[in-house]
Amino acid sequence: MTKTSPATIAKAPLSNRFTGAHMLISALEAQGVEVVFGYPGGAIMPVYDALPGSKLTHILTRHEQGASFAADAYARVSGRPGVCLATSGPGGTNLVTGLANAFMDSVPVVAITGQVARPLIGTDAFQEVDIFGITLPIVKHSFIIDDPDKIGEIVAEAFAIAQSGRPGPVLIDLPKDVAAAIMTPTPTPVAQKEALPILIRDDYEHAEHLIREARRPLLYVGGGVGISGAVPALRNFIARTGIPVVATLKGLGAVPTDAPEFLGMLGMHGSRAANLAVQNCDLLITCGARFDDRATGRLTGFAPNARVLHLDGDPAEIGKLRAADHALPGNLTYALNALHPGILSIDTWQGECSHDRVTHAARYDAPGDKVFAPALLKTLSERAGDDLIVTCDVGQHQMWAAQHCRFVRPEAHLTSGGLGAMGYGIPAGIGALYAEPDATVITVTGDGSIMMNIQELATLKRYGLPLKIVLLDNQALGMVRQWQELFFAGNYSEIDLSDNPDFAALARVFGLEAMTITTRAEVPGAIDWLLSCKGPALMHVHIDPAANVWPLVPPGADNHDMMEER
Amino acid sequence: MIRHIEISLESQHGALLRVLGTIERRGWVVRAMDMDSQGNDAQTLRLKIERSRHHSGSFDTLTRHVTKLFCVRQIGVSTTQTDECAIVETSASPHAHMAAVATGAPA
Numbered sequence: 001m002t003k004t005s006p007a008t009i010a011k012a013p014l015s016n017r018f019t020g021a022h023m024l025i026s027a028l029e030a031q032g033v034e035v036v037f038g039y040p041g042g043a044i045m046p047v048y049d050a051l052p053g054s055k056l057t058h059i060l061t062r063h064e065q066g067a068s069f070a071a072d073a074y075a076r077v078s079g080r081p082g083v084c085l086a087t088s089g090p091g092g093t094n095l096v097t098g099l100a101n102a103f104m105d106s107v108p109v110v111a112i113t114g115q116v117a118r119p120l121i122g123t124d125a126f127q128e129v130d131i132f133g134i135t136l137p138i139v140k141h142s143f144i145i146d147d148p149d150k151i152g153e154i155v156a157e158a159f160a161i162a163q164s165g166r167p168g169p170v171l172i173d174l175p176k177d178v179a180a181a182i183m184t185p186t187p188t189p190v191a192q193k194e195a196l197p198i199l200i201r202d203d204y205e206h207a208e209h210l211i212r213e214a215r216r217p218l219l220y221v222g223g224g225v226g227i228s229g230a231v232p233a234l235r236n237f238i239a240r241t242g243i244p245v246v247a248t249l250k251g252l253g254a255v256p257t258d259a260p261e262f263l264g265m266l267g268m269h270g271s272r273a274a275n276l277a278v279q280n281c282d283l284l285i286t287c288g289a290r291f292d293d294r295a296t297g298r299l300t301g302f303a304p305n306a307r308v309l310h311l312d313g314d315p316a317e318i319g320k321l322r323a324a325d326h327a328l329p330g331n332l333t334y335a336l337n338a339l340h341p342g343i344l345s346i347d348t349w350q351g352e353c354s355h356d357r358v359t360h361a362a363r364y365d366a367p368g369d370k371v372f373a374p375a376l377l378k379t380l381s382e383r384a385g386d387d388l389i390v391t392c393d394v395g396q397h398q399m400w401a402a403q404h405c406r407f408v409r410p411e412a413h414l415t416s417g418g419l420g421a422m423g424y425g426i427p428a429g430i431g432a433l434y435a436e437p438d439a440t441v442i443t444v445t446g447d448g449s450i451m452m453n454i455q456e457l458a459t460l461k462r463y464g465l466p467l468k469i470v471l472l473d474n475q476a477l478g479m480v481r482q483w484q485e486l487f488f489a490g491n492y493s494e495i496d497l498s499d500n501p502d503f504a505a506l507a508r509v510f511g512l513e514a515m516t517i518t519t520r521a522e523v524p525g526a527i528d529w530l531l532s533c534k535g536p537a538l539m540h541v542h543i544d545p546a547a548n549v550w551p552l553v554p555p556g557a558d559n560h561d562m563m564e565e566r
Numbered sequence: 567m568i569r570h571i572e573i574s575l576e577s578q579h580g581a582l583l584r585v586l587g588t589i590e591r592r593g594w595v596v597r598a599m600d601m602d603s604q605g606n607d608a609q610t611l612r613l614k615i616e617r618s619r620h621h622s623g624s625f626d627t628l629t630r631h632v633t634k635l636f637c638v639r640q641i642g643v644s645t646t647q648t649d650e651c652a653i654v655e656t657s658a659s660p661h662a663h664m665a666a667v668a669t670g671a672p673a
């Protein structure tokens with residue numbers, strides 16, 4: 001056998017000829033894409049061959065899940081679709097959690113997966129997985145490109161669908177032979193967003209009538225407000241009417257945390273003022289929210305005395321879980337701007353709400369010298385200023401961040417709301433930094449969650465991304481521990497993480513700056529340190545393993561039946 | 567109670583699975599179905615469906631979810647709840663024009 005040097009096997013790079021992969025890249029450029037997050041492999045190789053020299057910046061994450069979460073966060077902050085790229089088989093399956101996350105939180109993501117060549121589809125070929133079939137329930141739409149000439153058109157359609165109406169993820173599965181096919185470039189159409197319907201004047205008049213009749217109206221604001229760009233319209237509506245506001249986990253930031261009308265987050269870990277207002281209101285103006293069970297508690301006991309006026313971009317949400325007395329499906333900005341109910345007689349109600357807000361405000365004077373996570377997060381977010389973006393993982397630390405951080409815009413709080421996926425925090429921080437490089441981006445994570453995508457510390461180092469990580473270490477899967485304590489008679493099962501690695505040392509091995517604190521007295525210095533770090537940094541904070549998140553509406557209870565710290 | 571539903575579908579990869587999957591996931595059971603094609607680019611799917619025992623979602627909500635699918639052009643529903651299929655209300659999908667818009671063709 002003669003030895004063959006690599007140089008003699010290598011064929012001319014595909015890049016010399018215009019292929020389906022080049023068409024894909026130019027179609028992405030035509031949609032205005034600047035950054036893609038991805039990970040290469042066999043079936044997507046033609047695309048990676050065409051990438052160098054394009055206008056796209058490719059960010060190599062260290063796991064496809066990281067790429068999908070980063071694309072999701074990029075979209076949430078920039079308002080433009082996030083793009084992720086993976087190979088067939090395991091590459092595609094590793095994207096699945098990220099797609100489900102984008103689907104549940106209505107985020108425009110376009111995911112492109114390599115697929116085995118067309119003649120091999122259906123033969124159980126190497127790395128062949130029916131990613132189209134696997135993801136059907138968690139995408140807004142999906143395509144398999146079976147013809148190179150359709151690439152431009154399908155990419156444009158994917159972008160249009162991802163952004164239109166209620167946004168969501170779109171998957172494009174690209175067989176390797178389609179990507180490698182030599183073809184003539186064709187112009188790519190640019191995606192057009194589908195406009196949402198605008199209603200007639202009568203619809204608004206009836207809504208105004210309901211608002212005028214109400215003595216205890218309340219705005220229940222969800223993620224739909226930020227997603228649809230209706231924040232200014234909402235704030236103007238509040239300024240016109242003075243109606244008090246509560247927000248869902250995803251609605252936080254639509255109204256600034258310190259606005260006088262804002263009563264806090266409602267629901268399972270909501271504030272007492274917010275939950276009492278919901279239970280006592282006589283009109284619930286639901287704005288881009290969907291009566292999720294984490295927000296409503298026992299659905300039949302939710303806002304029991306209220307009529308419902310439901311404004312949403314997605315008509316399928318109207319009446320899905322709670323019947324609406326009147327609905328304004330369609331463009332939220334238009335609807336909020338159109339509503340002019342006139343002078344309202346709600347002074348008593350406003351007084352009650354602000355009284356509850358003051359009386360039941362969170363306290364930060366916990367006894368002891370252990371670090372009190374709520375106080376740390378509050379101070380850190382206040383110090384970080386208005387360009388703060390907090391990305392969270394999932395657990396107690398996520399709820400403390402939602403309850404205690406100061407948010408002045410919806411983009412300031414990126415959290416895995418619908419899916420509740422541990423592992424979101426760090427990749428989301430990466431995506432946020434690409435969308436807004438000058439923002440102060442802080443990831444709030446737990447000792448369980450950080451390990452779900454710890455490999456992305458290498459991505460931070462590689463690209464020099466100044467992500468500031470606050471790791472709240474309670475040596476446990478704390479949220480599960482809390483539920484076992486309260487609802488499973490203290491039968492602690494598989495929640496112990498007391499053999500955690502030395503996280504600060506681990507971060508340093510990845511090339512981050514790191515420090516560890518264990519007492520409250522160290523907090524101010526640690527915050528100064530974290531905010532002054534120029535590159536990626538991790539602040540490892542030991543907290544009381546027994547600390548719980550309060551208040552808590554137990555499962556199956558009404559929202560006013562909150563448990564408080566004993 | 568059996569409901570009748572008639573769906574005009576784009577002939578796209580996965581369209582049938584998408585519609586049936588949506589119906590089942592949203593808590594309905596398909597009791598009978600037939601399908602025929604309207605030329606090369608569309609199909610008509612007729613279904614008899616029934617709400618599954620543990621589900622309380624309304625028929626209206628279901629039809630809105632089906633209408634949202636990008637492979638659905640039009641959907642017709644019977645307002646009667648008998649075995650007779652009398653489609654009386656039809657509504658076009660809001661997305662029927664999307665492909666045309668995206669490709670710059672007249673809507």
Ligand SMILES: Cc1ncc(C[n+]2csc(CCOP(=O)(O)OP(=O)(O)O)c2C)c(N)n1
Pocket residue numbers: 393394395396397398420421422423445446447448449450472474476477478479480
């Ligand atoms: C991927 C994933 N697996 C499991 C869960 C269930 N879960 C929710 S919170 C939690 C504990 C999280 O622990 P940690 O990150 O340390 O946060 P803590 O609650 O201690 O602040 C778990 C296991 C989840 N949400 N996501």
Ligand SMILES: [Mg+2]
Pocket residue numbers: 395446447448472473474475476477478
């Ligand atoms: Mg923990």
